[in-house]
């Protein structure tokens with residue numbers, strides 16, 4: 001992962017924990033309305049992919065254990081990881097692109113209801129993404145993948161050379177000459193692996209996105225409703241299709257790119273289709289970016305505009321993330337795919353303890369506060385979820401007291417200690433296992449292997465009945481917490 005050059009070491013400091021009485025009167029533990037439903041507290045576990053589904057995207061016992069473990073901590077809401085809306089192979093990513101996924105997802109809902117004793121609401125994040133290929137072996141790229149065209153012939157002065165000779169010549173060219181011979185997209189395909197963009201409207205599957213996505217999202221949302229979820233979160237954040245439509249880098253000229261109004265068109269059409277399918281009594285929220293954090297990408301002003309539009313359209317909740325884009329991702333090793341959390345924008349999404357003068361805690365507070373203010377100015381009381389480096393009670397409570405957000409998301413902190421909510425609410429804050437923001441978990445995510453936390457995954461490995469990773473070296477869920485009532 002990229003780290004800020006300043007390399008300042010930060011330590012999480014949760015500050016003083018509240019007594020049970022103080023917690024009872026805190027904003028953080030007050031109920032909050034989300035459209036048709038109420039969360040019991042203003043706390044939220046944002047989507048985190050743990051790589052526990054089958055290769056076909058089905059719910060497994062390990063998926064149930066993972067969400068059951070979060071549910072026993074009793075946050076106000078849990079958002080199930082990014083779940084693919086298409087019926088296409090997507091590796092061990094959960095899927096909801098066909099009715100056959102409904103029984104597994106129903107088990108998941110029942111598990112969370114049971115393990116939280118009905119205290120935690122459950123949403124599922126719906127995602128669409130475009131094709132990303134692995135970085136090719138350069139020899140194979142020049143031998144097979146690159147399509148030779150007139151531009152290559154002109155650049156090499158090779159009008160009548162046979163194609164194999166051109167391929168062989170290109171394979172020998174030094175980097176600086178390659179840069180003059182290949183287009184920027186061809187160079188990207190060589191160095192990063194080929195990646196589709198929403199602006200590739202010459203490709204039929206990209207041109208037709210505005211025609212197909214509303215129904216795909218709506219059908220997925222209906223399945224979520226049938227499985228018993230309290231609502232869906234439309235994934236309009238990070239490096240994926242919908243965020244790319246919203247981005248200032250989207251220059252489509254078919255009415256779905258360019259101006260803010262055009263960039264918001266498809267996200268609003270998707271929302272309208274989803275709402276028409278699920279009705280008014282089902283939560284429809286979205287996660288989008290407070291800032292793209294890349295050159296030429298969306299600023300907080302763009303996000304404030306979109307936030308107000310989304311709220312006016314009728315989204316029940318707005319959850320803000322930041323960064324996580326392909327545009328500044330590190331060059332992957334040959335045979336690996338680019339990962340959108342490896343560059344500076346990835347750092348903004350999941351900032352680590354080695355940071356800059358701003359530090360890793362609460363980098364999204366000011367942008368989210370500005371977006372929330374724009375939503376309020378638009379006359380909407382839509383709740384806004386703030387996430388990013390939050391681990392202390394005072395830190396979270398101060399944000400709510402200052403009206404900078406309505407709900408606080410704890411991603412890595414709830415992975416480090418899923419009982420954070422129950423411990424703090426019951427006056428046992430001292431027992432919290434505080435996240436150290438090492439990003440060990442994020443490195444596992446990057447490798448697409450089961451995500452665990454280094455603060456607990458080697459603890460009590462001989463405990464009977466616990467699930468472990470295939471090599472037997474890591475437990476899959478955090479040890480249970482038994483409050484000391486003495």
Ligand SMILES: Cc1cc2nc3c(=O)[nH]c(=O)nc-3n(C[C@H](O)[C@H](O)[C@H](O)COP(=O)(O)O)c2cc1C
Pocket residue numbers: 046047048049050081082125237287321349350351387388389390409410411412413441442445451
């Ligand atoms: C292992 C892991 C997986 C994640 N998966 C998702 C995801 O599926 N969807 C999403 O919107 N964000 C995802 N995120 C980002 C988190 O939801 C959150 O925004 C980020 O970790 C910053 O919050 P934190 O500082 O509280 O961890 C993931 C984060 C981690 C660590």
Ligand code: SF4
Pocket residue numbers: 412413415416434435436437438439440441442452453454455
């Ligand atoms: S591995 Fe654990 S301590 Fe490290 S960042 Fe992830 S959740 Fe926090």
